[in-house]
Amino acid sequence: MSDQKQRTKYVAENRNPLARSPLRPKTPGAAKSAGAAAGAADPDAPTQVNSAYRLPAWLRNRWLTWVLALLVVLGLISLVLIFWPTGEQLQATPTSQAKLSDAQPTAVGQEVLGGGTSSGAPAAANQIPAGDTPAIGATFADYYTAHGGLQILGRPISEVLTVNGRQIQWFERARVEHWPEYAGGTYEIQLGRLGAEYTTGRQFATQQFFVSRADLRFFVETGHSLGGAFLTFWEQHGGMAMFGMPISEEFDEVLPDGKAYRVQYFERARLELHPEVAGTPYEVQVGLLGTALSQNESRPTTIQPVPTAVPLP
Template identity: 40%
Template structure:
C-alpha cells in the first residue's frame, strides 16, 4: 500500500534536475570557539569532539541515527556557538549555555526555491493520510508522518515548509522522496535487494556547510579533548575546611583559560571573607596550627598546582607550606600555600602567597572540580586538546631533620594537675625535585626546579597549676602524681579530706602523627583531667610571617598565644 502511495506521488510530481539545491558559495563567518565544557566525547569516525550541552542534547535526542557525526568542532558564528553535524547544526547562545537549538537549515537550504510549486501553500489533504499545518500551509506527508511523530518532530524537525517531492541529492546523485521542514529534510528510500525501505534525516548539515566558502581547518580532524592533568585529595567531610574548599571551587568550576592567558588563584577568588561564604578553618599561624578565615583552601590550590604540573603547563608562582603536614605529604614537595593579608585576592600584600600559571598551549583549557561531600574526596581536573607534550617529575634529594624540642606552656584555664598535648611535633624536611616537559617534536618546553623547605616543630603541651615542668619533661606520670599528692595534702589541711588523682588518669596517651592533625576530638568519651584533644583537620594556607585575618577563640587561641610567648 505504501509503495503504491509513493508511486502515485512520484507520478504527480515534477522530477527535479540533479543538484537542484546548488547555489553560489558564500563566505562562512565562523572561527574556532576556543572553549569547551566537559564532559567531552571524541568521535573518531570524523575526528571531532562533542562536549557539554551539545553532547547532552546529542545523546538525549537520537545521537548518530538522527544527527550523524560531527563534522566541525564548536565554532563562533554570528554571535552564536554552533557545531555542524552531518544532518543538523546545533546552536547555543553564549549567555544560555544550557539551551541547545537546531538551526533552521531546512529553511536556509530551500530559501531560493519559494517559487516552486511544492514550496507554495497548499490546501489540506486527506486527514486520514496527512496532517495539515495551517501555520505554514503544508501537509505532513503520510510517508513521513510516522517518523516525524515518533521523533518529537516539532522540536527536532519543525513544521513542514514544503509538500513531499522527488529530489536528486547534491551529494549522492540518487533520487528520493523528500519533504522539507524548518530544521531538517526527511528522505524516504525505497526498498531494494539487500536493504528494506527506510526514512532518515537528510545530510543538511554537510550540504549547508559545502554551500559556503570556509576555512578548511574548520573541518580538519581535531585532537581529542582529554584530561591533561588531574589531582585528588581528601578533605575532612562536613568540616570547616570542606566548606571553604567548596566556596573556592565554585570560582574555578568550568573556568575557560584561553591560549596565553594567566590564572591567579587569589585573583580568581577575589574577596575572601565571611560575606563570601568562608568560615574559620585550620591554618598555619605563627609557626603552629591555628584557625584562619578560609582555612583549608590550600587543599584546592595544591590540587590545582599538581594538575598544572602534570598537564605540562607553565608555572609562574608557587609557594610551599612552612610545615610538613600529613594531609599534604602524599606527594612530598608538591603542595601550594596561598594567603592574602587583605582578604581580597586583587590586592597584593608584601607577605601574600599566590599560585599563578599560564596556558602555554595553542588551545583553550578548562578547569573542573568534583566534590564528594560524604567521602571528602575532591578532584581538580584540567581538560584540553592533547598536543603531544609529556611531563616527567624527577626526585633529586630529600633531607630530613629531627623534630624540635617540646614546648611547655602554662594555661591558667586548665584545672590543677591537668596536661594537654595540643600539637604533634613534625620533622623538618628539605625537598628538591625537577619537572621536565617535552614537546611532541622533542623540544624541552619547561625545566622547573621544585623546592620545598619545611620547618621542624615540637610537641606542644599546655599544663595547669601544680605541675613541675622539669619533672614532667622527664616523667609525666610522676609529675602528675606529685601534683595530685600536693593538691591532696592542701585539701586535707583545708577540709580534712581529699583523694589522690586516680592512677588511670596519670598517663598521657601517645598521639598518632596523622590523626593528631586530621580528626576532631571524640566527644563520645567522658572527659578526664588528663586529656589529649586532637587538632582539627589541617590545611594551612598562611606562612609563619603572615598576619591573621581572624580567629576562633578557645583552644586554638591558646595555641597561638603559646607560640607568641618568648
C-alpha cells in the first residue's frame, strides 16, 4: 500500500465519530474490511454520542449559579415578609393635625375606673358640684390650663394612670394622654378619641358633598358638615386639634337622663346645645364622655336622620 493510501486510512479511522464518514469501498474485500472495522467500533459509539449531548462544564456551573442566586433572593423575600412591621407595630407619624389615639386604653396591672351605671344630663360647666377630686397630674397641668380647663375638659375623675405604656388621666369631658415619642413637640399631650370610641358600632348618615362656605363647612374626610353654633364653638375652642373632625351631623339625641338634646359627635368629643342656658358661654358644652366611658355608662341609641342636602350655590 502506498504512503498516501495509508495516510488516508489513518485519518479516516481516527476522526471524531460524529464527523466520520464511511469510506466507499472500491472492492468487495475492502467493503467487508470496512464493515468489520465499523462493527468493531459499535460498542463505543453510544458512549461517544451521548457524551456529545451533555452540557459543557461551564454551562452547568452557570446554571447552578443562577439556581443558587434564585434561592437566595427567595430567602431574602421571606425574611422581609416575616419581619416587616405590621400596622400595629408602625410608630405613628405626626400629620398636619393632632395625632388621634387609636383605641380606648385598657388599664394594665390595675382595675378600670368606675364600672357603675349612673347617668345624668351634662351640667353647665359653672354648675358642676364641688367636692373632692383627684389632683391634675404634673404632666398634664399646663395643658389643662392652656386648653380650656374646667369648661372644655371638666374636673379630673382619676389619678394619673399608666396604660399600655403611656400616662393618661380621665377628666369628665376628655381623656388626656402623654405621648413621650413626641416629647417637646405639638403632639406630646393629646386628647383621646372619645367621640369615636363612644359611638363604636353606630352608623351616621353622611351629608351630600357641597362647597364649604364661611357659615357651613364640609369635611371630605368624614363626609359630614359643621355649621351654626357648633361651628362657632368649634372654631373658638381649638377646632381640629381639640375636637377632631365631625363624625356625625347634628341631630336630636335622647341622653341617659331621658331628655333630648341637640348634639353632634366629633372624633374626640360630643358637642351639645343647652337651651336652658341660652345666651351664656355655656349654651354649647362639651359632653361628659370621659365620665360615660370611664364609668361604662349606658349609651344612647338614637338613629341620626338622613341629613337634608345643602342647596348648590
